[in-house]
Amino acid sequence: MANIAHPGERIPIASDHAGFEMKERLRASLVERGFAVEDIGAHSTASSDYSDFAHPLAQEVSTGAAERGILLCGTGLGMSYVANRYPGVRAAVVWTPEIAALSRKHNDANVLVLPARFISDEDALEILQTWLSTEFEGGRHLRRIEKIERDDTDSAESTS
Ligand code: RB5
Numbered sequence: 001m002a003n004i005a006h007p008g009e010r011i012p013i014a015s016d017h018a019g020f021e022m023k024e025r026l027r028a029s030l031v032e033r034g035f036a037v038e039d040i041g042a043h044s045t046a047s048s049d050y051s052d053f054a055h056p057l058a059q060e061v062s063t064g065a066a067e068r069g070i071l072l073c074g075t076g077l078g079m080s081y082v083a084n085r086y087p088g089v090r091a092a093v094v095w096t097p098e099i100a101a102l103s104r105k106h107n108d109a110n111v112l113v114l115p116a117r118f119i120s121d122e123d124a125l126e127i128l129q130t131w132l133s134t135e136f137e138g139g140r141h142l143r144r145i146e147k148i149e150r151d152d153t154d155s156a157e158s159t160s
Pocket residue numbers: 016018019050073074075076077078079
């Protein structure tokens with residue numbers, strides 16, 4: 001199994017009420033694997049607003065205070081909308097291990113977003129393991145992610 005943790009890596013995790021229970025399971029798993037987990041909340045299943053948790057996590061990844069982070073809400077969508085507003089943040093909503101691997105290999109996703117109401121805890125743990133242990137492939141994918149924040153439309157060429 002690939003090494004998934006840099007020893008003591010600080011990793012922020014956050015959810016709203018819809019993702020709270022799954023967050024608790026993922027948090028326990030990350031602690032077991034040696035991560036220094038920063039739990040931004042939510043801290044219960046009481047109704048809450050995903051933006052309140054996504055902003056602080058995305059700020060950490062955007063500024064480089066954290067290399068990567070994990071967000072959960074019902075569909076994953078609200079969390080991803082907020083996180084992707086931050087420069088340098090590439091938040092990927094992931095629902096299978098295959099998409100987890102591709103979000104790393106091709107998109108260098110630095111925030112994993114899980115749709116807690118649509119996947120099982122088992123799926124979530126497998127997705128997490130895959131996402132943490134898969135490296136970015138670089139090459140043509142680096143050029144593509146660089147263009148996310150720089151509009152190069154004039155030099156667009158058709159390549160696969
Ligand atoms: C909460 O009911 C739900 O709307 C939220 O968790 C998320 O799915 C929003 O995108």
